[in-house]
Amino acid sequence: MESTIHATQAVVSLDVALPGIIWGWMITLNMWAKSIGTGVILVGAFLLYRHKREEMPNLRWMMPLLAFIFLNIFLLFTLTDLHQPYRMVNIFLHPHWTSAITVGAWMASLFLLLITIMLIIGVGEELPGVPFKGCKLTAWGRNKGGLYDALFPFVVFLAIPVTLYTAIIMAESSARELWQAPAEVMQMMWAAFMAGASALILVSSNWSKEARRDLALVLAIATFFSFMMYMGEYFFSFKSAEGEATLAFVHSGGPYNIEFWFGMVLGFIIPFFIAVGNMKSDNKTLLRVAAILALVGLYMAKDVWLKIPQLLNLS
Amino acid sequence: MKLGFLVDLNLCMGCKGCEVACKVENEVPLSTWRLRVKYIDIGTFPDTSRSFTPLRCNHCESAPCERICPVSALHYLENGIVNVDSARCIGCAGCMMACPYGAIYMDPETNTADKCTYCAHRIESGMMPACVVVCPVQANIFGDIEDDNSNISQYIMEHQGAVQVRKPEKNTKPTHFYVGGGTQTLDPLAHERLEGYGLFNNVTHLEAIGDKHHSVLDRFLAPFESEEKYDNRSFVDFDNKDYKSELTQGDK
Incomplete structure (x- = not known):
């Protein structure tokens, strides 16, 4: 940190222009979309374990559909953020296995493939005539319910490392001390539960009250623990000079102060109380509001946490 | 063999000869640097001193950039140099996020990561890095740090206790x-x-990572466009309106 005595005060008097934010909003969107993509599978699995399929009539096709849409958004923005997008193929042709980017890209691709198969089967079984009459793809999937059930445990298992690998990328980004905290791994997991529960709440209008209560429970737990972890990192990172310098950007007067606290209140505190209240008395509209707020707040929190370590000068 | 660098900051006089030699030798584009010399003023006027610090890639033995690179574009050579294969680089900027020394940049002409390679091409031909050759006071000392008789090893031994690396807590083993x-x-x-009080200009941060005209759409269209459209475009049509307005005011 800057010196407080005159004799050691140091000021840069000539230097070059330094890079600003390198990973910007596209990476925020990428992480946010992946949280939804894997979260709906994890929360969907929990619901299927707790309830009968009839209580959640559209879950069998809606769950892979949501995962498919948001995983494609995630992969699209992964690709568009590359300065040489066509060379993405090098990850498959020349993989470097110490890199979490490589391992993640392989796992996410396999995950998307399995999700696509589940989507075809789910739509084939539940929505005959979609996307059009005589579609050979969904016709193939119509009688493959057994395959869906066989694939599902693998998909749920794979959803965990696909959720977590971004935390490993952040851990490998050793220049950014804020991301080196072990809490990042659990933060990714809570984000997936939060995003998955929120996305499923938005399509749960014809589900049983009990199923919706479970969604509210997952949302309440995920927002609570995620908020607690953010607060833990916020206060305990003071022990290192770099951590403190990074968090200065979210402290009072810092450029990301408003976005951070807006995200915390909007995405964590308010949805927590609505979700807890909803476990007592079912209110679909309020729960939907909580879900939307949680998704918006999660994006803001992720955006701040991604950008602030990049504002520090490294050299 | 493990090649290493030592800079004696007591000798460096901030002439920037190494910076210029590096630019020329490696054809480093405008707005980017493989090696730069930072001026720092220490103390409070009138009791001040100015120090000069050349900054380049540290060629770490445990290089975070090499570890995070998904396609091995950043890789070790047998002599310990962390080299870059720009033809393989996908431009994910993972290495820029990983390097604790901010030594890697996105080349605005190729839109791939690049950095100091200790002039690996010169070393292969038995020559010293360009920055070493040009230094008028021999502040840059280069050689095999595993050879006890090399100039650099001798220098390190002579200055035991006063030899430092940047950010040792990162455990990158520079x-x-x-x-x-x-x-x-x-x-x-x-x-x-x-911010804004540099000697020669008030540009403190780069406008873009890589070529600022390389938008998302351009990234996908680039292979189908002619090279002329992209070659050096960032630097030809730079924004000169401040200069023009100064001229206009001067005329009045």
């Missing part, structure tokens, strides 16, 4: 050493960067 440095010169958090 092969780039400094003699005569202090916290103010080597730790970026130990000196203030008063």
Whole structure:
């Protein structure tokens, strides 16, 4: 940190222009979309374990559909953020296995493939005539319910490392001390539960009250623990000079102060109380509001946490 | 063999000869640097001193950039140099996020990551890096740090206790050493960067990572466009309106 005595005060008097934010909003969107993509599978699995399929009539096709849409958004923005997008193929042709980017890209691709198969089967079984009459793809999937059930445990298992690998990328980004905290791994997991529960709440209008209560429970737990972890990192990172310098950007007067606290209140505190209240008395509209707020707040929190370590000068 | 660098900051006089030689030797584009010399003023007027710190890739033995690169574009050579294969680089910027020394940049002409390679091409031909050759006071000392009789090893032994690396707490094991440095010169958090008060300009941060005209759409269209459209475009149509307005005011 800057010196407080005159004799050691140091000021840069000539230097070059330094890079600003390198990973910007596209990476925020990428992480946010992946949280939804894997979260709906994890929360969907929990619901299927707790309830009968009839209580959640559209879950069998809606769950892979949501995962498919948001995983494609995630992969699209992964690709568009590359300065040489066509060379993405090098990850498959020349993989470097110490890199979490490589391992993640392989796992996410396999995950998307399995999700696509589940989507075809789910739509084939539940929505005959979609996307059009005589579609050979969904016709193939119509009688493959057994395959869906066989694939599902693998998909749920794979959803965990696909959720977590971004935390490993952040851990490998050793220049950014804020991301080196072990809490990042659990933060990714809570984000997936939060995003998955929120996305499923938005399509749960014809589900049983009990199923919706479970969604509210997952949302309440995920927002609570995620908020607690953010607060833990916020206060305990003071022990290192770099951590403190990074968090200065979210402290009072810092450029990301408003976005951070807006995200915390909007995405964590308010949805927590609505979700807890909803476990007592079912209110679909309020729960939907909580879900939307949680998704918006999660994006803001992720955006701040991604950008602030990049504002520090490294050299 | 493990090649290493040592800079004696007591000798460096901030002539920037190494910076220019590196630019020329490696055809480093405008707005980017493989090697730069930072000026830092220490103390309070009139009791001040100016120090000069050349900064380049540290060619770490445990290089985070090499570990995070998904396609091995950043890789070790047998002599310990961390080299870049720009033809393989996908431009994910993972290495820029990983390098604790901010030594990697996105080349605005190729839109791939690049950095100091200790002039690996010159070393292959038995020559010294360009920055070493040009230094008028021999502040840059280069050689095999595993050979006890090399110039650099001898220098390190002579200055035992005064040899430092940048950010040792990162455990990257740099092969780039400094003699005569202090916290103010080597730790970026130990000196203030008063925005807009550089000697020659007030540009403090780069406008873009890589070519600023390389938008998302351009990235996908680039292979189908002629090279002329992209070659050096960032630098030809730079924004010169401040200069023009100054001229207009001067005329009045």
